[in-house]
Every structure is written in structure tokens, then in C-alpha cells.
Amino acid sequence: MSSAVEFHQVRKEKKRKNRPKPDVGADAISVEGPVPVAEEEEVQHEEENEDKCHRDSDEEKDDAREARDGDDAGDGAEETAPSAKKKKKGFGILTSEPFSRLPLSDLTMKAIQEMGFENMTQIQARAIPPLLAGKEVMGAARTGSGKTLAFLIPAVELLHNIHFMPRNGTGVIIICPTRELAIQTHAVAKDLLKYHSQTLGLVIGGAGRKGEAEHLAKGVNLLVATPGRLLDHLKNTKGFIYKNLMFLIIDEADRILEANFEEDMKQIFKCLPKVCWQTALFTATQTKQVEEFACLSFKEKPIYVGVDDGRSKVTVEGLQQGYCVVPSNKRFLVLYAFLKRNLSKKIMVFFSSCNSVKYHSELLRYIQIDCFDIHGKQKQQKRTATFFDFCKAQKGILLCTDVAARGLDIPAVDWIVQYDPPDEPKEYIHRVGRTARGEGSEGNALLFLLPEEVQFLLYLKEAKVPVKEYEFNEKKVPNLQSHLTKFLNVILQEKIVGENYFLSQSAKDAYKSYILAYNSHSMKNVFNVHHLNLKDVATSLCFVSPPKVNLDLESSASKFRKKTHKIDGGHHGISASNPYGRQKADDQRQFARY
Structure with missing residues (x-):
């Protein structure tokens, strides 16, 4: 080794x-x-x-x-x-514009300085002024460009300027596609609100719903949430006051749509008060689906701010x-x-x-x-x-x-x-x-x-x-x-109960998952499951030969495919009379049902 x-x-x-x-x-x-x-x-x-x-x-x-x-x-x-x-300098993310030129409160400026920021990034310089002015904004910027502060600073300033209090309920909602992103956004917001009196909350799937409901009942001025849990609280938490909503922010909108949250978002919009709240939508990639979703999100024509126009590469x-x-x-x-x-x-x-x-x-x-x-x-x-x-x-x-x-x-x-x-x-x-x-x-x-x-x-x-x-x-x-293969093969053959046995079972699960994940690829012309040499796949997982696994590629592809649109793909060749699927003369495939 x-x-x-x-x-x-x-x-x-x-x-x-x-x-x-x-x-x-x-x-x-x-x-x-x-x-x-x-x-x-x-x-x-x-x-x-x-x-x-x-x-x-x-x-x-x-x-x-x-x-x-x-x-x-x-x-x-x-x-x-x-x-x-x-x-190194010269990558063009930062501008020469300092945060001090913005009409920000002393409390917010003090927090920004303690966070170690002096100058704005391009997306911040372009998005913060119109958001501070109450405009609808659709922002597009590559990852790592500083867009989290681009929407958090205007959100905090809005709550501060109108003296929003806990008894007023929730004035700002930020929707994130994943729990980890929501947790991270919440952490940045906490630093930014350090010297403000406004309250902050986080509601995400997997956390204690009862504790979240109690916190919402006490009044959460700025709320960071994932779509599923937010919709749950909007429908079922009686103490959740959101009638005074002033600002709705949707981060990573393209990812929200990719994860099939579009229906949840439509339900969220129906639950929110029928008032003209300000909306900001941020995304790393522009797609037709995002543009259609924007029409649903904005009350009026938004200001588009982007920093990637004309670039020779997107990274x-x-x-x-x-x-x-x-x-x-x-x-x-x-x-x-x-x-x-x-x-x-x-x-x-x-x-x-x-x-x-x-x-x-x-x-x-x-x-x-x-x-x-x-x-x-x-x-x-x-x-x-x-x-x-x-x-x-x-x-x-x-x-x-x-x-x-x-x-x-x-x-x-x-x-x-x-x-x-x-x-x-x-x-x-x-x-x-x-x-x-x-x-x-x-x-x-x-x-x-x-x-x-x-x-x-x-x-x-x-x-x-x-x-x-x-x-x-x-x-x-x-x-x-040879060492790893021998190790796992002995485990599989002797059925040794213990840690090693469970590792071999884990390998079998990984083998099955890899094939099904591969079959769910949308680009079938590039990632075709029938082009895989399953013996080599098994070897990469330390098997001597492909383990027998229960596969139904047709239903699995539709069940686990991330995108909902129909894609091209051939038949897998598995039937009751041919449980191993389509094979070549030298093929060692082990698509099997048992």
C-alpha cells in the first residue's frame, strides 16, 4: 500500500x-x-x-x-x-466600493466590520442598493460571489428601519433548498443581527418541530427555512404570525426547482398574505424553469442583476x-x-x-x-x-x-x-x-x-x-x-457476524445503489447503464464477481430520476425469462431478481 x-x-x-x-x-x-x-x-x-x-x-x-x-x-x-x-489579487470578485458608502445603520456597519468585510463584491454592489430602495430583484451570480450578504443586509436594514418587534411576528422569510444551506445562512444572519434587537429563527426538516413552533409563537422577525418545513408551519402552527410579511427571499431558486419543490412553493405563496411584499430571487444558474418561476414569485417586473454576462467561462x-x-x-x-x-x-x-x-x-x-x-x-x-x-x-x-x-x-x-x-x-x-x-x-x-x-x-x-x-x-x-477482494470475499462466503460482515453488506448496498443511480442519469447518451461492465464495477467495490441484487431498472429510473421531464432511454432487457438483462457474448452482468 x-x-x-x-x-x-x-x-x-x-x-x-x-x-x-x-x-x-x-x-x-x-x-x-x-x-x-x-x-x-x-x-x-x-x-x-x-x-x-x-x-x-x-x-x-x-x-x-x-x-x-x-x-x-x-x-x-x-x-x-x-x-x-x-x-491572489485580480480575480475580479471584489469591487472598490466600500460598505461605508451604503446608507446603512451604525449597528449593521459595526457588525459588518467585525465580520471582516470592507469592500463589496460585484453582486453585493449591484443588488444591495435596489433592495434597500424596496425594489424587486432577480440576482444571478456564480457560487462564492457573496450573494448571501447581498440579500441579508437589506433584510436586516428593513427590519431595523421600521422598528419591527417580536410581537409583530415574521417580517422576512428566507427560503433555502437544503438544511445545510439554511443553517449556514442562519449563522451569517446571526452575526449580522448581533447589535440589533430583532429576533432570528430557523425551521428545517429533521429538527424538533415542537421547539420550532414554540419559538415562532414568541415572534421570529427574520426566519430562515427549507420549503417543506416552512409549508408545514404555515398550515399547522397556530402561533405563527406571518401576516406582516415584508420581504420574501428565495435563495438557490434553480436548486429548489430541481428538487421538485415547485409545488410546495406554490402552496407557500397561497398561504402567505395577499399583500405586496418585496421579493428577491437569487440563483447561480439561469434556466427557463427559473424564468417561469420568477413570473410566479414577483408582484412587479424585477430588476435583473448579474455578474456573469460575457464571461468566457462560468467557473x-x-x-x-x-x-x-x-x-x-x-x-x-x-x-x-x-x-x-x-x-x-x-x-x-x-x-x-x-x-x-x-x-x-x-x-x-x-x-x-x-x-x-x-x-x-x-x-x-x-x-x-x-x-x-x-x-x-x-x-x-x-x-x-x-x-x-x-x-x-x-x-x-x-x-x-x-x-x-x-x-x-x-x-x-x-x-x-x-x-x-x-x-x-x-x-x-x-x-x-x-x-x-x-x-x-x-x-x-x-x-x-x-x-x-x-x-x-x-x-x-x-x-x-487482491488484498481487499480477498478480505471481502471471505466475509461474504463465511457470513462472519460482526463489523466485517456489515461492511460486506454495505458494499452490496453500494453496488446496487451505484447501478440504480447510474440508470437515473438524464444524459442517457453519455451515461448508459448498459455500457457498464458490471464485473469491473463489482471489482471497484472489492467483489470478486458481481453480487446478485434485486433490480428493477425501469421503475427505479423513473422513481429516482431528479428531473420530472421525460428523457430518452432504451429498454434494459430484463424480463421474467431473462433476469440478467441484455448481455453480450463476453458480458458478466448480474442484473438479477430474487
């Missing part, structure tokens, strides 16, 4: 000869400029997502929609890549992005070697399912690599504690699903590793937005792709995402496979 993995930038004149050329033009990706991942460098890793369960209550809706619904469905090289902790300047093409059976070995060599870094690794996060975190700990893990199946208290622990850590590895992909501001993340591919380029952008956040920040991103998935690069190019190719040296991949 002492061998290492080497990554090299592949330049145009040095194409790999041992691998078939991808179906991507020579100009499909950028290969110029500095090498972000040099020969002896490590990559970090996060795991994500698990079986998306049906929830019976409104408070549990938030959980089910946060994770990708695709479930059920070393030695170190020397560091040459820039650390995300380094800062920040300080982000070095690359991909490596790795056969399925080598994926975990490459990941292990990368993590082993980057133990001094702060890394996030994204997975497609909660079961995958759970299994890989258990496996890494078993082979002496400590890590954090966050996914949608954890209890809220556990998720919150892990989130703050990782935020405070100077180094560490976080395995997660897309629960952590949007809006969260985790300090000084060095690497974003997408071990399982995103559903689409927009999801890729949100994942890598967890690093290189803020003025002058730098970070690195690595995308794992199978040889059959390289067409995804065309879509990244079309979305203005520049990625370079990195190559790993197979000869230096650690020879872990």
Missing part, C-alpha cells in the same frame, strides 16, 4: 497511445496553461447519496429531495498544485480543473492513492448515492484513512455536527452526496473530487463551486470519467467549463485489489 499514483497533464502533442482516443475533438478541452495537477500530487474525495426513501411527513420531504435520487436505485507525491488557502479564475479517464476496476485504487498522498489537504469527494458514501467511508476508515461523511440519510443532528467539524478542520476528507454541493461556504477546500460523475454540466459547476470561493482564492477540481463517458467533455465545453486531461500511471497504482 505504499505505491503512489501519478497524474500528468496530457498535452496535444503527447496523446496516450494505449487507450482508444475519445470521441471528442482535439479542441474539445483546454490543455494550455499551468499544470494544476503535477506528477506527484494527490486528490481528495467526497462520497454522496443513498437510497432515496419515501417520506411520510412534510418535514421529511427536505431530506428526500436533497440527495441525488439514484439509490435503491499513497505515499505522497510532492505538492506542486496551488493550495486553495493562497490568495472562477482561481479554479484549476481537470479530468482523468480511469477504467471502472481501477477507480477505487486511484482514489485511494490520491487521498493517501494528500492527507495534508482539505478534500471533498462526491458520490452518486448515500449508500456509496456510507460504504466508502467505512472502507477508508478500515484501511486507516480517516474521513468525514455527509449524506441525506443521516439524522439532521449528525449532518450538522459533521458539517461544522469539517468547516473547522484545517485538513481532512469529506465524502458526500450533492447535499453539500450547493451554496455551502466551507473554508479553504483544496480539492473537489467528483468520483461519480454529475448528472449534467450545471451540477458539475455547483460541485466545483465549493472551492476557490472568494476574492483571490485558488482551488483544484478532478473529475473521474470512464472511457465510455468522455463525450461528457463536449457538454462541459459547451457550458464554458475549461478542463484539462490528467493521466495516471497504472504501474504505480497500489496493489490493494
Whole structure:
């Protein structure tokens, strides 16, 4: 376990000869400029997502929609890549406009100064003045641009200027798509309200509803909420006073719609008082669905403020992005070697399912690599504690699903590793937005792709995402496979009861979840489940041969697919007479029902 993995930038004149050329033009990706991942460098890793369960209550809706619904469905090289902790000037996030030029109260200015802010970012300079003037605003800015303060400062000033008191109930509601983003927004609002008398509250799925209701009854002037729990309180909490609502803020509107909260939002609008409250809608990506939702949200034509117009790329300047093409059976070995060599870094690794996060975190700990893990199946208290622990850590590895992909501001993340591919380029952008956040920040991103998935690069190019190719040296991949395979195979065959037995069961769940998550991809022309070599997939999870799992790909795809629109896809070939699905002559697939 002492061998290492080497990554090299592949330049145009040095194409790999041992691998078939991808179906991507020579100009499909950028290969110029500095090498972000040099020969002896490590990559970090996060795991994500698990079986998306049906929830019976409104408070549990938030959980089910946060994770990708695709479930059920070393030695170190020397560091040459820039650390995300380094800062450089000239990335254009900050302006020369100080907060002191805004007509803000002394109490708010004192809090801003103590938070360490002097000048505004572009989105703040463009959004705060019209919001202070009471205008409707639709804001668009890339992640890490400071949009949280862009809407919180006007919200706090509004409550302060009209002397809003607890007995008046709730004057400002901020809706966030995930619990973690709501918790983080609440923390920033708490700092901003430090010298004000107005009250602050948080209502999210997974927390104690009774305690929230009691707090609302006492009067919460500024409320941060997730859609499902907010709707629950609007309908069922008698002491919740919201008739005096003055300002409604919707953060990450595109994510709210992706998570199928649109119906909840319509119900929320029906419950709110029929008055002309001020509305602000913020998003990282503009879509037709967001534009249609904006028509429902705004009482009058909003002022559009954006900072991305005319940019040659949608990701920040300080982000070095690359991909490596790795056969399925080598994926975990490459990941292990990368993590082993980057133990001094702060890394996030994204997975497609909660079961995958759970299994890989258990496996890494078993082979002496400590890590954090966050996914949608954890209890809220556990998720919150892990989130703050990782935020405070100077180094560490976080395995997660897309629960952590949007809006969260985790300090000084060095690497974003997408071990399982995103559903689409927009999801890729949100994942890598967890690093290189803020003025002058730098970070690195690595995308794992199978040889059959390289067409995804065309879509990244079309979305203005520049990625370079990195190559790993197979000869230096650690020879872990035989050891890990033997270990798990003995467990499966002998049915040893105990910790190891449960690890083998976890591996089986992860295998099933990976296949179902893969089958739920909307881009079927790129991520086709029938192109997977299931024997190699099983090998990446330390199985000798694919375990038999109960799969129904047709129903699982529709059940766990994130998007509600119809997508193209072929038949899986599974029937009562053919329980293994469509097979080639040399195929070792194990799609089975039992």
C-alpha cells in the first residue's frame, strides 16, 4: 500500500497511445496553461447519496429531495498544485466600493466590520442598493460571489428601519433548498443581527418541530427555512404570525426547482398574505424553469442583476480543473492513492448515492484513512455536527452526496473530487463551486470519467467549463485489489457476524445503489447503464464477481430520476425469462431478481 499514483497533464502533442482516443475533438478541452495537477500530487474525495426513501411527513420531504435520487436505485507525491488557502489579487470578485458608502445603520456597519468585510463584491454592489430602495430583484451570480450578504443586509436594514418587534411576528422569510444551506445562512444572519434587537429563527426538516413552533409563537422577525418545513408551519402552527410579511427571499431558486419543490412553493405563496411584499430571487444558474418561476414569485417586473454576462467561462479564475479517464476496476485504487498522498489537504469527494458514501467511508476508515461523511440519510443532528467539524478542520476528507454541493461556504477546500460523475454540466459547476470561493482564492477540481463517458467533455465545453486531461500511471497504482477482494470475499462466503460482515453488506448496498443511480442519469447518451461492465464495477467495490441484487431498472429510473421531464432511454432487457438483462457474448452482468 505504499505505491503512489501519478497524474500528468496530457498535452496535444503527447496523446496516450494505449487507450482508444475519445470521441471528442482535439479542441474539445483546454490543455494550455499551468499544470494544476503535477506528477506527484494527490486528490481528495467526497462520497454522496443513498437510497432515496419515501417520506411520510412534510418535514421529511427536505431530506428526500436533497440527495441525488439514484439509490435503491499513497505515499505522497510532492505538492506542486496551488493550495486553495493562497490568495491572489485580480480575480475580479471584489469591487472598490466600500460598505461605508451604503446608507446603512451604525449597528449593521459595526457588525459588518467585525465580520471582516470592507469592500463589496460585484453582486453585493449591484443588488444591495435596489433592495434597500424596496425594489424587486432577480440576482444571478456564480457560487462564492457573496450573494448571501447581498440579500441579508437589506433584510436586516428593513427590519431595523421600521422598528419591527417580536410581537409583530415574521417580517422576512428566507427560503433555502437544503438544511445545510439554511443553517449556514442562519449563522451569517446571526452575526449580522448581533447589535440589533430583532429576533432570528430557523425551521428545517429533521429538527424538533415542537421547539420550532414554540419559538415562532414568541415572534421570529427574520426566519430562515427549507420549503417543506416552512409549508408545514404555515398550515399547522397556530402561533405563527406571518401576516406582516415584508420581504420574501428565495435563495438557490434553480436548486429548489430541481428538487421538485415547485409545488410546495406554490402552496407557500397561497398561504402567505395577499399583500405586496418585496421579493428577491437569487440563483447561480439561469434556466427557463427559473424564468417561469420568477413570473410566479414577483408582484412587479424585477430588476435583473448579474455578474456573469460575457464571461468566457462560468467557473472562477482561481479554479484549476481537470479530468482523468480511469477504467471502472481501477477507480477505487486511484482514489485511494490520491487521498493517501494528500492527507495534508482539505478534500471533498462526491458520490452518486448515500449508500456509496456510507460504504466508502467505512472502507477508508478500515484501511486507516480517516474521513468525514455527509449524506441525506443521516439524522439532521449528525449532518450538522459533521458539517461544522469539517468547516473547522484545517485538513481532512469529506465524502458526500450533492447535499453539500450547493451554496455551502466551507473554508479553504483544496480539492473537489467528483468520483461519480454529475448528472449534467450545471451540477458539475455547483460541485466545483465549493472551492476557490472568494476574492483571490485558488482551488483544484478532478473529475473521474470512464472511457465510455468522455463525450461528457463536449457538454462541459459547451457550458464554458475549461478542463484539462490528467493521466495516471497504472504501474504505480497500489496493489490493494487482491488484498481487499480477498478480505471481502471471505466475509461474504463465511457470513462472519460482526463489523466485517456489515461492511460486506454495505458494499452490496453500494453496488446496487451505484447501478440504480447510474440508470437515473438524464444524459442517457453519455451515461448508459448498459455500457457498464458490471464485473469491473463489482471489482471497484472489492467483489470478486458481481453480487446478485434485486433490480428493477425501469421503475427505479423513473422513481429516482431528479428531473420530472421525460428523457430518452432504451429498454434494459430484463424480463421474467431473462433476469440478467441484455448481455453480450463476453458480458458478466448480474442484473438479477430474487
